[in-house]
Amino acid sequence: MGDLDTAHAATGSRRRRMPASVIAQALVLVLLAGGALLWWQQGQERGCWDMPARTLDLARQPERAARVLDPGTDGTGPDDALVRLLGDEEHWVACTYGSRNSDMGDVLTAATTGVSAYDESPPAVRHTRPMARVLRAAVSVLGARGTVGYGDGFAPYAARLLAAYPSAVNQGIAGVSDEENEANEANGKSGEAMVRFSEDSGDAEALRTVVEDIAADPEAYAVLYDALRAHLAARLDTATGPAGAKEISYQALPALAFLAGARDAHLASGRVADGAAFDRAVLRASRGGYTASPAARTAAPPPPEGAAAHRAPTERATAWARHGARATGLGPGDAARWFMDPERQFMAAVDRWGRDREIPPARQDRVRGFLAASWLRQLDLRTPSTAPGDV
Incomplete structure (x- = not known):
């Protein structure tokens, strides 16, 4: 097996191929002061690519990364830098040491979250319009069935991108039209740029494809599962009643x-x-369990959307799962199974919220019943449940 075959084999067996191109050239990302020239073609057909140092540096420079990869308001930047970076199959195979998913993931993390991939404890940053456009375009490319060449090792990085946008992910999974997107955008109060994955443009379907890939990888699953549960707890933070x-x-x-x-x-x-085994691996990779703050919080302005991914868990994952399983009559061996049941997770958060806020038991039972029915609708239909009202 030659160097080319070895490089391609290193990406794993699950690979979605791009259509064969006439000339496969490595592309080097270059940033000039004015940002007019983004790409420089060099080399010959090799079947692999070594990410240039200037491109790698984008992982440490979030603002610059978003600016360089921003596809623009019409979705097609001056040189389509993001599409050219992600859409060339060779860019997912390093010539020197195999798959380069970590480098690609670090660059995208910086561009979409506004924090350096190398910062161990960064604060959440409000999403800017360039960041939001990069995230939406990246999901569109990564989720295009049959046209992407990334390997399995990239799934945790894809999860980190989505974990910073839990509101957008929920809306995209639920499915909304472009008209609904425009209304939601107009009603925004935080001043933060929002990502809207719409059914009309196909963005929502691409999002679902990416989430499907994430769901097959325990580490990636844990990253997104944590953020979604933390987002739910954050929604309860500001709730003052049923x-x-x-x-x-x-x-x-x-x-x-x-x-x-x-x-x-x-x-x-x-x-x-x-x-x-998958469930146990997710539990090991998870940060923990999440509940609302004991006292109601006001949110004016609301926290950044990405704050959920940075939220400290109420309890570490193994202890949370063990205590939860015991409280519901399950044995220690069922802790992972309890943990992987989202309904048990959000009901535990709602129960804690009701006790801490001293919600009357009868009213809390009505909330639980409403949420249980809503959860069944979500499982069956994958569509938004009934808007809140009197129940």
Whole structure:
């Protein structure tokens, strides 16, 4: 086996191929002061690519990364830098030491989250319009079936990108039209740029494809699962009564339902060979369990959307799962199974919220019943549940 074959084999067996190109050239990303020239073609057909140092530096320079990769307001930047970076199959295979998924992931993390991939404890940053455009375009490229060449090792990085946009992921999974997107954009109050994955443009379908890939990787699953559960807890932070709690039925449940359903589909298809082993691996990779703050918080302005990915867990994952399993009558061996049940997770958060806020038991039971019914609708339909109202 030659160097070219070895380089391609290093990306793993699951690879979605790009159509054969007439000339396969390595592209070097170059940033000039004015940003007019983004790409320099060099080399000859090699079947692999070594990411240039200036491109690698983007992982440490979030603002610059977003500026360089920004596709523009019409989705096609001056040189389509993002599409050319992600869409060339050779860019996912390093000439020197195999798959380069980590470098690609670090660059995208910086460009979409506004924090350096090398910062161990960064604060959440409000998304700018360039950051939001990069995220939407990246998902569109990564989720295009049959046209992407990334390997399995990239899934945790894809999860980190989506973990910084839990509201957008929930809306995209639920499915909205461009008209609804425009209304949501106009109603925004935080001043933060929002990502809208719409059904009309196909962005929502690309998002679902990426989440499906994430659901087959335990580490990636844990990253997104943590962020979605933390987002649900954050929605409860500002809730002062049952009406506020019921908002989670359409603001925080669609993505949880889709992620869990994708995991089950992978188990049925054989892509996930051992469900129990997969669940234990997710539990080991998870940061923990999430509940609302004991006292109601005001959010004026609301925290950045990416704050959920930085939220400290209420309890470490293993202890959270062990205590939760015991509280519901399950044995220690069922802790991972309890942990992987999203309904048990959000009901535990709602129960804690009700106790801490001293919600009367009768009213809390009504909220639980509403959420249980909403969860079943999410599992069956993958569509937004009924908006909150009197129940």
